[in-house]
Amino acid sequence: MRNHSFLFWVVLxxxxxxxxxxxxxxxxxxxVMKGDSVILSTGVSELQSDDMxxxxxxxxxxxxxxxxxxxxxxxxxxxxxxxxxxxxLTIKDIANEHEGLYKVDIRGRxxxxxxxNVTVREGMMNVSVMEGESVTLRTGVIEIQGHDLxxxxxxxxxxxxxxxxxxxFILNDSGDERFKDRLQPNxxxxxxxxxxxxxxxxxxxxxxxxxxTYTIQRTIGVTVTAVSVSLRDLAMILGGGGVVLxxxxxxxxxxxxxxxxKKQRGGMI
Ligand SMILES: *[C@@H]1O[C@H](CO)[C@@H](O)[C@H](O)[C@H]1NC(C)=O
Ligand SMILES: *[C@@H]1O[C@H](CO)[C@@H](O)[C@H](O)[C@H]1NC(C)=O
Ligand SMILES: *[C@@H]1O[C@H](CO)[C@@H](O)[C@H](O)[C@H]1NC(C)=O
Ligand SMILES: *[C@@H]1O[C@H](CO)[C@@H](O)[C@H](O)[C@H]1NC(C)=O
Ligand SMILES: *[C@@H]1O[C@H](CO)[C@@H](O)[C@H](O)[C@H]1NC(C)=O
Numbered sequence: 001m002r003n004h005s006f007l008f009w010v011v012l013x014x015x016x017x018x019x020x021x022x023x024x025x026x027x028x029x030x031x032v033m034k035g036d037s038v039i040l041s042t043g044v045s046e047l048q049s050d051d052m053x054x055x056x057x058x059x060x061x062x063x064x065x066x067x068x069x070x071x072x073x074x075x076x077x078x079x080x081x082x083x084x085x086x087x088x089l090t091i092k093d094i095a096n097e098h099e100g101l102y103k104v105d106i107r108g109r110x111x112x113x114x115x116x117n118v119t120v121r122e123g124m125m126n127v128s129v130m131e132g133e134s135v136t137l138r139t140g141v142i143e144i145q146g147h148d149l150x151x152x153x154x155x156x157x158x159x160x161x162x163x164x165x166x167x168x169f170i171l172n173d174s175g176d177e178r179f180k181d182r183l184q185p186n187x188x189x190x191x192x193x194x195x196x197x198x199x200x201x202x203x204x205x206x207x208x209x210x211x212x213t214y215t216i217q218r219t220i221g222v223t224v225t226a227v228s229v230s231l232r233d234l235a236m237i238l239g240g241g242g243v244v245l246x247x248x249x250x251x252x253x254x255x256x257x258x259x260x261x262k263k264q265r266g267g268m269i
Pocket of ligand 3: 029145147211212213214
């Protein structure tokens with residue numbers, strides 16, 4: 001009872017003051033891979049015109065919005081992007097030196113403070129397979145939980161959507177002949193398997209994992225190499241008189257080496 005009335009007076013006091021304070025002390029863990037882009041959300045959908053916003057990395061202010069939405073960004077070179085609507089901070093092409101604590105403070109009619117602990121793991125390498133093998137596009141997470149939404153895109157087309165919140169797994173492989181019946185999502189990790197790969201699967205794939213705290217964007221290059229064609233080529237060479245040429249060339253090489261070595265030895269004596 002005492003606690004409740006205490007809270008009541010605190011809330012009333014804040015309302016009377018015209019300022020609502022919402023401070024989340026919890027540090028949100030954000031685990032990314034090297035090369036990812038990460039968007040840290042303020043949780044505010046729209047900033048007010050008189051809001052002051054500061055993004056702090058460790059002890060350093062890295063981005064801020066002053067009055068009149070003036071944006072000034074220092075350090076991080078051209079890796080940072082600040083959204084003037086909602087204050088979200090994008091860190092592109094993240095590297096080890098960007099690991100650490102990020103804090104956002106918004107002061108105005110409402111006050112918000114959020115902290116993120118960003119850790120950077122080794123990056124996902126591009127994938128290279130032989131035609132017919134399956135390709136696994138990994139999210140890098142052991143189990144999707146907090147990630148509300150996972151989108152997989154090939155070039156600009158959505159090929160899979162995993163919505164953990166609604167427990168929906170949508171594959172866009174029926175309208176598109178390209179991936180017809182060859183896509184298989186891993187419901188636990190959110191990874192996507194493309195079976196019986198074709199040369200036309202070669203290209204750039206985009207992953208987007210997001211929940212209300214942050215969004216991770218990753219690009220994975222996939223190369224599918226034709227095996228059958230090169231084997232056929234080899235068979236043609238071997239079958240079509242190529243053997244004779246090949247043996248001839250080898251023989252010439254041996255003779256050449258033999259002569260050269262003899263010459264060298266002769267010179268030394
Ligand atoms: C903030 O704005 C960016 C760019 O307009 C958008 O991509 C993002 O979804 C927004 N975030 C939230 C939490 O609304
Ligand atoms: C940030 O995460 C790292 C790795 O998980 C951990 O060692 C560190 O204690 C965390 N820092 C804070 C302030 O939560
Ligand atoms: C967002 O995802 C992360 C990682 O799974 C999780 O720690 C965090 O609690 C999630 N946040 C929300 C609001 O679901
Ligand atoms: C599904 O894939 C087709 C072909 O690539 C594309 O035209 C379409 O826009 C995709 N659907 C969605 C919802 O993105
Ligand atoms: C991965 O593939 C993409 C697209 O094919 C390419 O632009 C990028 O340089 C590759 N990255 C690495 C590390 O090989």
